[in-house]
Amino acid sequence: MKPLKIALTKGRLEKDAITMFDKMGLDTAALKEKGRRLILPVSQYEAVLAKAADVITYIEHGVCDIGIVGKDTILEYPGGYYELLDLGIGKCRFALAGPKGVDFYGGYSSKTIATKYPHVAERFFSKKGMDVRIIKIEGSVELAPLLKLADAIVDIVETGKTLYENGLEIIEDVEPISARVIVNMASLKMRKSEIEDFVARLDEAKLC
Amino acid sequence: MSEYIYKTPDGTRDFLFEECESHNRIKILLANLYENRGYHEAITPILENYDLFNLESASLTQEEMYKLTDRSGHLLVLRPDITMPIARLASTRLKDAALPLRLYYNQKVFRVNPSLKGKRNEINQSGIELIGASGVLSDLEVITTALNALCKCGIDDLTIEIGHAGIFKKLTESLPADESVKERIRGYIESKSYSSLEDELSDLPESDSVKALRYLPRLFGVREIIKTARDLCGNLINEELDYLNQLLDCLEAEYGDKVRLDLGIVHRNNYYTGMVFRGYIKGSGQTVVSGGRYDKLLSEFGKDWPAIGFAINIDAIAENQRNFKLTNSIQQKCFLVFAEKGYEMKALKYMDNEISNGTICQILPFDNTKSALEIAKVRNAYKFAVVGKEINVISVD
Numbered sequence: 092m093k094p095l096k097i098a099l100t101k102g103r104l105e106k107d108a109i110t111m112f113d114k115m116g117l118d119t120a121a122l123k124e125k126g127r128r129l130i131l132p133v134s135q136y137e138a139v140l141a142k143a144a145d146v147i148t149y150i151e152h153g154v155c156d157i158g159i160v161g162k163d164t165i166l167e168y169p170g171g172y173y174e175l176l177d178l179g180i181g182k183c184r185f186a187l188a189g190p191k192g193v194d195f196y197g198g199y200s201s202k203t204i205a206t207k208y209p210h211v212a213e214r215f216f217s218k219k220g221m222d223v224r225i226i227k228i229e230g231s232v233e234l235a236p237l238l239k240l241a242d243a244i245v246d247i248v249e250t251g252k253t254l255y256e257n258g259l260e261i262i263e264d265v266e267p268i269s270a271r272v273i274v275n276m277a278s279l280k281m282r283k284s285e286i287e288d289f290v291a292r293l294d295e296a297k298l299c
Numbered sequence: 300m301s302e303y304i305y306k307t308p309d310g311t312r313d314f315l316f317e318e319c320e321s322h323n324r325i326k327i328l329l330a331n332l333y334e335n336r337g338y339h340e341a342i343t344p345i346l347e348n349y350d351l352f353n354l355e356s357a358s359l360t361q362e363e364m365y366k367l368t369d370r371s372g373h374l375l376v377l378r379p380d381i382t383m384p385i386a387r388l389a390s391t392r393l394k395d396a397a398l399p400l401r402l403y404y405n406q407k408v409f410r411v412n413p414s415l416k417g418k419r420n421e422i423n424q425s426g427i428e429l430i431g432a433s434g435v436l437s438d439l440e441v442i443t444t445a446l447n448a449l450c451k452c453g454i455d456d457l458t459i460e461i462g463h464a465g466i467f468k469k470l471t472e473s474l475p476a477d478e479s480v481k482e483r484i485r486g487y488i489e490s491k492s493y494s495s496l497e498d499e500l501s502d503l504p505e506s507d508s509v510k511a512l513r514y515l516p517r518l519f520g521v522r523e524i525i526k527t528a529r530d531l532c533g534n535l536i537n538e539e540l541d542y543l544n545q546l547l548d549c550l551e552a553e554y555g556d557k558v559r560l561d562l563g564i565v566h567r568n569n570y571y572t573g574m575v576f577r578g579y580i581k582g583s584g585q586t587v588v589s590g591g592r593y594d595k596l597l598s599e600f601g602k603d604w605p606a607i608g609f610a611i612n613i614d615a616i617a618e619n620q621r622n623f624k625l626t627n628s629i630q631q632k633c634f635l636v637f638a639e640k641g642y643e644m645k646a647l648k649y650m651d652n653e654i655s656n657g658t659i660c661q662i663l664p665f666d667n668t669k670s671a672l673e674i675a676k677v678r679n680a681y682k683f684a685v686v687g688k689e690i691n692v693i694s695v696d
Binding site for chain 1 (some may be wrong): 416417456458460490491492493494495519520559561579580581583584585586
């Protein structure tokens with residue numbers, strides 16, 4: 092039997108995942124000394140390091156079985172996979188933010204929203220029944236309202252410090268975010284006991 | 300010149316050699332299997348009226364369909380599904396036929412998937428529809444046909460999961476929530492998003508249904524889950540559980556643990572009413588078989604006929620098999636025939652004669668023996684005939 096492949100989102104989630112793997116009693120030595128390798132053995136499993144959106148792609152196609160990825164990415168790239176567990180790490184939220192003191196909902200003009208997450212923004216406003224213009228921005232979304240390209244932004248907020256320093260404030264929370272465990276649909280059915288065992292142990296090793 | 304002339308449209312591809320061969324082989328195997336079980340082939344148009352897929356039972360979204368218009372401006376689609384066209388066909392051309400109707404198909408369906416995700420927009424499907432029959436026997440017939448179909452393709456590591464569309468319907472019937480909330484709940488159950496489901500349900504007053512819905516996505520696996528479900532759901536879904544238990548009794552005896560349960564199968568397709576099932580095979584990340592009972596669909600066409608069917612994704616199976624054991628035969632050795640000037644018809648007749656003896660032959664369209672000999676080496680020919688006044692057969696080695 093081939094080892095289960097576990098795709099980890101590189102960066103902070105990867106570090107938290109390693110801490111959890113340690114708590115589960117897995118051998119994470121290779122993962123800690125990874126050098127530039129991208130596929131590493133972790134006890135009887137294989138860890139794969141990838142960018143968040145790619146974790147989803149690998150899981151959807153079934154080339155990896157289990158993935159650890161943020162809810163932000165899941166919301167932006169919905170698809171055919173199971174989302175089995177909320178790990179409670181990497182907590183933050185999507186929020187709508189705009190220039191301080193401006194009434195975003197006031198006036199009759201249609202609003203322009205800048206965001207890195209167009210799907211999330213679109214869903215949020217369509218639930219409100221608001222017709223807005225959405226512009227995709229790749230980085231430092233805070234710039235868009237400052238440069239008057241947009242009325243507000245939808246972005247990930249952790250502490251709100253960046254917003255504050257740029258004269259923006261939160262108008263409304265959109266959705267909470269935390270890291271999730273996703274699983275390929277066929278894998279869960281074909282290798283049920285192995286995957287359930289792994290997910291249950293991961294659940295027990297949760298950091299909070 | 301357009302850069303597009305060199306590529307196929309998004310989500311489509313060309314097939315060659317062993318790919319065609321494995322597709323065809325699977326199609327023929329399955330057609331034989333269906334025909335031996337009394338099914339007849341139906342071929343429906345690639346183009347259908349958009350209205351057909353806009354019926355309440357169909358639940359594909361507009362964006363998922365390729366749309367075009369006919370001359371009078373009617374909206375058409377490239378068929379995204381075969382069950383709806385078969386239902387149309389059965390209720391019109393076969394409206395007076397003796398029931399049950401047994402139809403099978405081997406056709407392409409078209410879906411617009413998000414681009415650059417590596418998904419196929421053109422999918423080869425093979426499946427059956429058994430129309431005008433209900434009850435355990437016909438459900439078993441269709442499930443075993445699906446199981447045998449996969450086995451016939453040489454797959455032995457497979458899992459078929461059965462569930463029941465009535466479970467979700469019953470559990471949400473009395474829920475004090477509007478359709479959009481129910482649809483979100485359905486989505487969370489389908490994707491087994493335990494935590495999102497929990498959040499959504501926590502807004503509703505606690506009841507037996509809510510309690511059961513919360514556990515529904517976890518209820519998959521072997522027979523024990525029926526007991527768990529009974530403990531959780533009170534008497535709400537006893538009828539469905541009894542029925543699944545009965546199916547499992549029959550199937551387990553023959554197929555062992557290849558048949559499992561998933562009470563959390565909640566198809567987006569509104570047309571399913573009873574038992575539903577899905578199949579998975581080792582080495583493929585996708586669902587390769589999907590089917591179930593749709594007793595209300597035909598009533599949209601004015602026929603009160605129960606029906607059940609399934610579709611197999613031929614592409615997934617062909618690809619999977621190529622990964623495991625390469626089919627062996629495209630490099631077949633062939634016999635090449637070269638014609639000297641003035642002896643063209645003689646060469647063609649000679650080739651026909653060889654073919655009727657069971658040899659694979661190819662004509663070499665060259666005007667000199669030297670380039671003919673060169674190509675003979677490339678093509679892996681074992682014999683090479685020069686047809687002139689006389690016929691010289693040369694071995695190539």
